[in-house]
Amino acid sequence: MSNIVLTPGPRAKAIIERDQKVITPSYMRDYPFVIDHGKGCEVWDVDGNRYIDFTSGIAVLSTGHAHPRVVKAIQEQAARYLHMSGTDFYEPMGVKLAEKLDEIAPFQEQARVYFCNSGTEAVEAALKLARYYTGRAQFIGFIGGFHGRTMGALAFTSSKFKQRADYFPMMPGVTHVPYPDPYRPLLNLDGQKDYGERVLEYIEGTIFRTIVPAEEVAGILVEPIQGEGGYIVPPDSFLPGLRALCDRHGILLIVDEVQSGMGRTGKWWAVEHWGVEPDIVCSAKGIASGMPLGAVIARESVMTWGRGAQGSTFGGNPVACAAALATIELLEEGYIANAAEMGEFLMDGLEEMIPRHPSIGQVRGKGLMVGIELVKSRKTKEPAPDLMHEAILHSFDEGLLLLSCGVSALRFMPPLNLTREIAAEALQMFDRALSKAEAALL
Numbered sequence: 001m002s003n004i005v006l007t008p009g010p011r012a013k014a015i016i017e018r019d020q021k022v023i024t025p026s027y028m029r030d031y032p033f034v035i036d037h038g039k040g041c042e043v044w045d046v047d048g049n050r051y052i053d054f055t056s057g058i059a060v061l062s063t064g065h066a067h068p069r070v071v072k073a074i075q076e077q078a079a080r081y082l083h084m085s086g087t088d089f090y091e092p093m094g095v096k097l098a099e100k101l102d103e104i105a106p107f108q109e110q111a112r113v114y115f116c117n118s119g120t121e122a123v124e125a126a127l128k129l130a131r132y133y134t135g136r137a138q139f140i141g142f143i144g145g146f147h148g149r150t151m152g153a154l155a156f157t158s159s160k161f162k163q164r165a166d167y168f169p170m171m172p173g174v175t176h177v178p179y180p181d182p183y184r185p186l187l188n189l190d191g192q193k194d195y196g197e198r199v200l201e202y203i204e205g206t207i208f209r210t211i212v213p214a215e216e217v218a219g220i221l222v223e224p225i226q227g228e229g230g231y232i233v234p235p236d237s238f239l240p241g242l243r244a245l246c247d248r249h250g251i252l253l254i255v256d257e258v259q260s261g262m263g264r265t266g267k268w269w270a271v272e273h274w275g276v277e278p279d280i281v282c283s284a285k286g287i288a289s290g291m292p293l294g295a296v297i298a299r300e301s302v303m304t305w306g307r308g309a310q311g312s313t314f315g316g317n318p319v320a321c322a323a324a325l326a327t328i329e330l331l332e333e334g335y336i337a338n339a340a341e342m343g344e345f346l347m348d349g350l351e352e353m354i355p356r357h358p359s360i361g362q363v364r365g366k367g368l369m370v371g372i373e374l375v376k377s378r379k380t381k382e383p384a385p386d387l388m389h390e391a392i393l394h395s396f397d398e399g400l401l402l403l404s405c406g407v408s409a410l411r412f413m414p415p416l417n418l419t420r421e422i423a424a425e426a427l428q429m430f431d432r433a434l435s436k437a438e439a440a441l442l
Contacts, residue, residue, distance in 0.1 A: 004393045008032035009047025030389070030403075031396040038065025041415050041422050043401070052426045053401045054414045059227075059259045059369070062286035063330045064415035070289045070326045077322035084318065086115060087311035093321035100328055105297050106255075106269040107277035112303040114296040115316030119258035119284035120148020122294040123221070125310055126280045127152050127171075129298060130219035130252045132305045138212045140203065140220040140251075142179040143186070144229030144406070147221065147256055147282075156221055175212050177203055179226055180234045183362050183373060184381065196238030200245055214249035219280070224270035227259035230406025231371025233364050239274040252279040252302065258294075259369070262286035263331040263416055266340030266367030273366060286416075289327045291320040335416040342418045343367040349427040350412075357431075359387055359438050370412040371405060376442070383408035387441050394433035400426050 008016060012034040036046045041064055043053045053065070063070055077093065086094040098113040105111040114125055131137060141147075141156035148157065155171040178186040180199040192198050208214040224239060226232040246253045255278040260270035264286060271278055279302050284294035294315070296303075343366065350363045350372055361375035374391065376382040388408045395402045405411045414426070 004390070004397065006031050006393060006396065008034065009045065009049065011046040015046065030392050033396065033401065040064040040067075041418050049399075051396075051399050051401050052414075052422055052429065054412050054426060055401050055403050056286075056413050056415050057290060058285065058403065059264060059413045060285045061290050062262050062264065062416050063289045063327050063335065064417045067289060067326075067330065067417070069330060070323050073322040073326035074291070074319055077319045080318075082317075082319060083314070085313050086316040087313065091316065091318060093318040093325070094316035097316070097321040097324050100325065101283075101295060101297050104268045104328070106272050106281060107279075107299060110300040111297050112300050114298075114303070114310060114312075115321075116284075116294040116296070116312045117292045117314050117317075118148070118294045119256075119282065120150045120153045121312070121315070122258065122282040122284055122296050123147045123153040123156070123256060124150055125296045126221070126254050126282050126298075127219070128310060129280065129296065129303060129305060130254060132309065133302050134218040134250070134252060136216050136218035138173045138175070138216045139218060140207065140212075141174050141176050142222055142226070143176050144179045144181070144226050144232065145176075145221070145223055145256075146226075146228030147223075147258075175207060177207060179222075179229065179232060180238045181226075181230070181232045182235055183232075183364075194235055194237050196235030196241060199238065200241045204245060208249075214251065217249065217251050219252040219254045220246060221254045221256060223256045223260065224274070224276075225260045225265065225366065225369060227369075227411075228405055230373070230409045231365055231369060231411050232406070233366060236274060239271060239276045243276045243278075246279075254278065254280040254282065256282045258282055258284045259413075262327070263336035263339055264367055264369050264413070265365075266336060266343055268331075268336065270366065270369070287327065288320050288324040291317075291323040293317070293320040293324055331416065338418070339367040339416045342414075342420070342423055343370060345420060345423055346370050346412055346427070349423070350430075353427075353431055353434070357434050357438065359384060359434065359442060365412075368412070368414055368416055368418065371409045372412070373406070373409045375408065384441075387437055390437035390441055391430075391434050394436045395430055398429040398433045400429040400433065402430075 015034050034046045102111040147153040152171045155174045180196045185195050281297040354360045359374045361373040374384045374388050376384045385408045
């Protein structure tokens with residue numbers, strides 16, 4: 001347990017006390033931050049303290065807090081009409097957004113879009129679509145993956161046992177295999193140098209031969225960069241090889257881009273870093289800068305289900321669609337390029353810290369999806385979860401908001417309009433925080 005005492009201010013304390021009486025105890029709060037307002041990459045709590053936000057509401061605020069163009073789009077649409085379900089009526093904002101998503105979809109074929117409200121809903125719908133299209137019932141997922149907390153998505157989620165505990169039985173038909181984590185490979189390489197190829201060989205040579213036949217698998221659900229599982233970037237061979245494997249066996253490649261999509265990695269979609277075209281894309285989080293919206297973007301030849309097969313009362317809400325359209329415009333106009341540039345700046349800054357911080361095992365990521373692995377020893381790579389937690393608390397004490405991922409990693413996921421000045425300030429804050437955490441625990 002940490003020896004840091006983080007005392008909230010009087011206004012924050014009062015709200016926290018009220019919260020604890022009426023809000024579910026299942027939520028995870030590492031430190032007593034109570035937001036009052038935000039602007040760009042900065043937030044202020046109810047007692048007037050200023051912080052740099054490197055959480056973005058869990059990679060949601062792609063254009064930062066309260067971007068004026070997003071706020072204006074929301075206000076203008078809200079003044080026209082707040083809701084008209086696209087499931088039962090024709091709604092112009094949803095059509096306009098779907099046309100835009102077709103333009104930026106990571107495949108050449110015409111896209112069709114199903115709107116929902118969140119990432120887990122997008123995953124659920126994608127699974128139903130895959131079963132409908134293929135007529136098959138089985139799926140492959142990856143250890144360390146996080147795809148949501150509803151029962152179908154939860155069957156794939158395997159980043160932490162507590163997310164799955166006591167919810168059995170789950171949706172049947174999901175077989176988990178190791179995600180190709182080059183830093184901590186679970187499979188013996190057997191003389192192979194490429195861990196991505198080793199995982200593919202394991203699926204083809206072991207899973208399909210001994211557990212589930214390839215001809216019974218509807219889809220493989222994968223995060224191009226694993227999020228909750230540790231911000232893990234796979235070897236370059238993995239996703240192209242996975243695409244080829246799916247093509248050989250008539251399996252749909254479903255990419256969960258809920259956290260990695262919408263420009264966060266310096267491209268529209270993380271899968272584009274490897275030149276791979278998926279069959280179905282699950283999107284949410286950063287798509288609408290904080291408004292609740294999810295989308296399944298599928299090849300037209302795949303989204304062939306008929307009338308009434310899937311719907312959503314609130315999915316494609318016009319106010320959320322207006323926010324998404326404004327978000328996409330801002331991303332196109334420079335925020336995606338900025339994510340790539342600022343991501344390099346952040347990773348360079350974190351790597352520069354390695355010689356003076358023995359706890360930094362690895363810095364990894366693409367764009368503004370950056371992870372830092374903390375270890376007790378670089379030689380053994382033993383995870384350091386207590387140190388990770390201590391570093392988060394000290395960072396908060398310094399004025400920097402961070403979240404964890406994996407067993408002992410921290411994720412840096414600021415808004416995509418991050419400036420060099422704020423990035424440099426955040427790096428200094430983290431440098432001091434990590435020094436204090438190491439002094440306390442190493």
